[in-house]
Amino acid sequence: MTELVLLVDAYLVDALPEIWFGAVMFALAMYVVLDGFDFGIGMLYATRDDEHEKETLLTAFGPVWDANEVWVVAFGTMLLAAFPRVYSRVLADHYLLALGFVLALLFRGLGPEMREQRDDERWKRYWDYSFIGGSFLAPLLFGTLAGRWIFDAPTLSLPALLTGVGLVTVSVATGAAFLTAKTRPRLASDLRTYGIIATLAYLIGVIALLTTVVVTDAGGAAETVLSLPVGAIVVLSVVAGGGGSVLALRGEYRAWLVSALGLPALLSLLVALLLYPNIYPPTGLTVREAVVSPLALNLVTILGFPALLLVLWYFKFLYGVFSGPIEGEGYKN
Amino acid sequence: MFSTVLPDVLIQGWALQLSPELASRAQFGWTISVHIIFASLSVGLAPFIVYFTWKDVRTDDERFTRLRSFWVKVFAAGFVMGTVTGIPMSFQFGTNFPQFAEVAGELIGGPLAFEAKMAFFLEAVFLGVLLFGQERVSDRTYILSSVLVGVGAWLSAFWILIVNAWMQTPQGFEMITRNGMEVAKLTDPLAAFFTPRMPWMYVHMVNASVISVALLVAGVSAYIVWKKRDAAAWNTALKLAVIILLVTAPLQAVHGDAYGRHVADTQPQKFAAMEAHYDTGTADLHLLAFPKSIDAITDPKAENLFTVSLPGVGSFLATGGDFDAEVLGLNEYEENPPVAIVFWSFRFMVGLGFLFIGLALWGGYLIYNGRLSESSRFLKTMIAASPLGYAALLTGWYVTEIGRQPWVIQGELRTSEAVSSTLSGTEATLTLVGFVVIYIGLILVALHVLRWLVEDELSELGVRASDDDRWYGPVPKVSDDD
Structure with a gap:
């Protein structure tokens, strides 16, 4: 009976609200990392003219994109479950960006799936546009939304737009790294060039963003930006990006992939650091103030965390089944 | 804000602008009407897929190979449509009905998060295996994948209907004030999940x-x-x-x-x-x-x-x-x-x-x-x-x-009180029109896809599609000029 009372009146562990902030940011990181390379594949797809090369890119994308995309739902619903005020206000305050983003996801997802349904030049071309356009707009709008969220900045402002561009470039970088690890040498060396350029553009973008924030003190984040942890993240990003580019040039694509995936993960960590202890600057609420009551949070912890571990296992299984380079007609048969 | 960038005058000039409440309700109603067709297609088709897959793998009966191959294609197209139309649903709780999301957050947030983690991932991951992995996994894993896709679909409906049933017959909570707003605080999870309506609705x-x-x-x-x-x-x-x-x-x-x-x-x-x-x-x-x-x-x-x-x-x-x-x-x-x-x-x-x-x-x-x-x-x-x-x-x-109606949570919160107070009629009307146009296109595409699958099946069976069955889209078959 005492245990039951504990469950109702107090958090399972005292730091549970902070743990949930971390869990929500973890889901965000998973989304930005995994769907990020999907977006990258979509944008790099625009550089391919050869039907066979296009098919190769779509084969890499096919079995995993849908599962990757679900992380944005996991992120959103975990935010709702733990911090309903933040979920409501962030989405309501960025109405057109949020719905523009989901529509971009719609076109991105339908593109490859519908393209396969009919062997007709123009039909395929339109769905190619849908795939490419969606893959570009989704990270741009999501990143811009995140920039507004973190820095309390208008849509057409440097902090918001640079966050959007940062997400676009990092997606191209990870997409290129993912594809080079999975395709034949000629295509791989072609994509590698785009990947390296995108990596450099991303690093410049992040540094420009943080400089802007320090100069304008957007969202009052200047002080945090100048702190040691943020500095460490910048240094690590430069190391991962620069080192990754060297690895790419040497043709060590698997190692490049690992360091490239580190970039969006570090970006998500940066987001968490910039926000904490606040969670949505315009409301002025801290993590502790915005969190739900103990019983509700304990419940989603007890039921949700084992489920999250299971999900991670599914992903290990999925990527295990579809590991290794794509040969000939791809994974099919 | 975006509304300053957009041609406000344009929409007002055409007298098309609806109130935020009406536009939000129409938008949610329209988008869920389209989504539910694909969502229920997954739920209903799942047992068929499991049966066909099992018979196909176990008996090598050509009939079931054919049926599995055909209906998995339908399932896959439907699932993609379900995903891309489903994500806007969960976003609209925040974009259009933020007061609902905040008031009910403790009650609906958990089930919605469980739906993503326990059901949606399961379905998406193992559908990848079902569609592309037959040569890469054992027969047993392959059949199991079809079962897990089905379980995912049915679990998805389970968690979503927990939310909807709670909105019809809410219980297991008390109203408290948090951050200056009256919100529902979860007091009894079992009561809140298994409301009187839940079993009726699910079956x-x-x-x-x-x-x-x-x-x-x-x-x-x-x-x-x-x-x-x-x-x-x-x-x-x-x-x-x-x-x-x-x-x-x-x-x-x-x-x-x-x-x-x-x-x-x-x-x-x-x-x-x-x-x-x-x-x-x-x-x-x-x-x-x-x-x-x-x-x-x-x-x-x-x-x-x-x-x-x-x-x-x-x-x-x-x-x-x-x-x-x-x-x-x-x-x-x-x-x-x-x-x-x-x-x-x-x-x-x-x-x-x-x-x-x-x-x-x-x-x-x-x-x-x-x-x-x-x-x-x-x-x-x-x-x-x-x-x-x-x-x-x-x-x-x-x-x-x-x-x-007029309730969004029966007896507790009116729909009119749930609509975003920061939403302008222009924005709401703009997105409503966007969703209507795009989703009509989506339905037409879905119907064409189904039709082509049937035509392909007929031509494989040796039935020639008659000329009047040809697809008359906006696309000529041959075009060398571009």
């Missing part, structure tokens, strides 16, 4: 999904059999669909009857709207209703309808046995749901339900005589009936959701 919805898919399978099979009578696989599929309808269609009627009684107990206002029952007193049951005038369509009341009624049976049903029982009328309430939509939707759904029983019995009789694929009349009827399951399913949901 009714899953069964409706299976019926809708059985009708779709029957319709497609009937079309192919009609074109090629000896198509073995499709004769099997037709027979299977009819047998499933023979079980599920009567079950839905019996279950629906008891469900109606439960609604009368828990949401008397909705029940009164379903029967257009205005004056408190004995309620009749209108088996059939015909409007006497145009007014009677838009404002149905017992006195302006020709009805075939069972006197007192409304009371009997509402109370479970008392013909003279008093049933609360709509005049008792300050604000009522749009009675016409609820009243006519309910009749439409029930009417179709009885039609499905009739079709099932007809098919069963033909199976008994061994003439299922011989009756052209039956085949043509089943082809015509293939979308009707979805028509019944949608109108059923209109009864449930529109009948709950």
Whole structure:
């Protein structure tokens, strides 16, 4: 009976609200990392003219994109479950960006799936546009939304737009790294060039963003930006990006992939650091103030965390089944 | 803000602008109407996929290879449509109805998060394996993948309906003030998850999904059999669909009857709207209703309808046995749901339900005589009936959701209070128009895809598509000039 009372009146562990902030940011990181390379594949797809090369890119994308995309739902619903005020206000305050983003996801997802349904030049071309356009707009709008969220900045402002561009470039970088690890040498060396350029553009973008924030003190984040942890993240990003580019040039694509995936993960960590202890600057609420009551949070912890571990296992299984380079007609048969 | 960037004048100038509330409701209603078709397609098709996959892998029977391959393609296209139309749903809780999301956050956030983690991921991951991995995993893992995809779909419906059932019969919470707002605080998780409505809704919805898919399978099979009578696989599929309808269609009627009684107990206002029952007193049951005038369509009341009624049976049903029982009328309430939509939707759904029983019995009789694929009349009827399951399913949901108005959470929060206070009519109208245009395109694409799958199947069976069956899209077949 005492245990039951504990469950109702107090958090399972005292730091549970902070743990949930971390869990929500973890889901965000998973989304930005995994769907990020999907977006990258979509944008790099625009550089391919050869039907066979296009098919190769779509084969890499096919079995995993849908599962990757679900992380944005996991992120959103975990935010709702733990911090309903933040979920409501962030989405309501960025109405057109949020719905523009989901529509971009719609076109991105339908593109490859519908393209396969009919062997007709123009039909395929339109769905190619849908795939490419969606893959570009989704990270741009999501990143811009995140920039507004973190820095309390208008849509057409440097902090918001640079966050959007940062997400676009990092997606191209990870997409290129993912594809080079999975395709034949000629295509791989072609994509590698785009990947390296995108990596450099991303690093410049992040540094420009943080400089802007320090100069304008957007969202009052200047002080945090100048702190040691943020500095460490910048240094690590430069190391991962620069080192990754060297690895790419040497043709060590698997190692490049690992360091490239580190970039969006570090970006998500940066987001968490910039926000904490606040969670949505315009409301002025801290993590502790915005969190739900103990019983509700304990419940989603007890039921949700084992489920999250299971999900991670599914992903290990999925990527295990579809590991290794794509040969000939791809994974099919 | 974006609204300063957008040509505000443009939309206002065309006098197209709706109020944020009306536009938000129309947008949510429209987007969920499209989404639910694909979502229930996954739920209903899942058992078929499991069965076909299992028979295919275990028996090497060519019929089941064909059926599995065809219906997995339909499932995959439907699942993608379900994903891309489902994500806007969860976003709209925040973009359009943020007060609802905040007030109900503790109650709905958990189930929605569990849906993503326990169901949606399961379905998405193992669908990847089902579609692309047959040569990469063992037979057992492959069959298991099909089962897990199905479990994912059914679990998804489970968690989503927990949320919806709570909105109909909310319990397990108390209202508190947090950050200056009255919000619901979870006090009893079991009560909040397993509300009185939950089991009714789950059975009714899953069964409706299976019926809708059985009708779709029957319709497609009937079309192919009609074109090629000896198509073995499709004769099997037709027979299977009819047998499933023979079980599920009567079950839905019996279950629906008891469900109606439960609604009368828990949401008397909705029940009164379903029967257009205005004056408190004995309620009749209108088996059939015909409007006497145009007014009677838009404002149905017992006195302006020709009805075939069972006197007192409304009371009997509402109370479970008392013909003279008093049933609360709509005049008792300050604000009522749009009675016409609820009243006519309910009749439409029930009417179709009885039609499905009739079709099932007809098919069963033909199976008994061994003439299922011989009756052209039956085949043509089943082809015509293939979308009707979805028509019944949608109108059923209109009864449930529109009948709950003016409440979004029954008795606790009004829909008008849930709508975003920062949303402008311009923004809301703009996105509404966008969703309407894009989703109409989406439906047309989905119908074309289904048609092409059927045509491909026919050409594989050696049936030449006649010239008038060709696709006349905006795309000429040959174009060298670009």
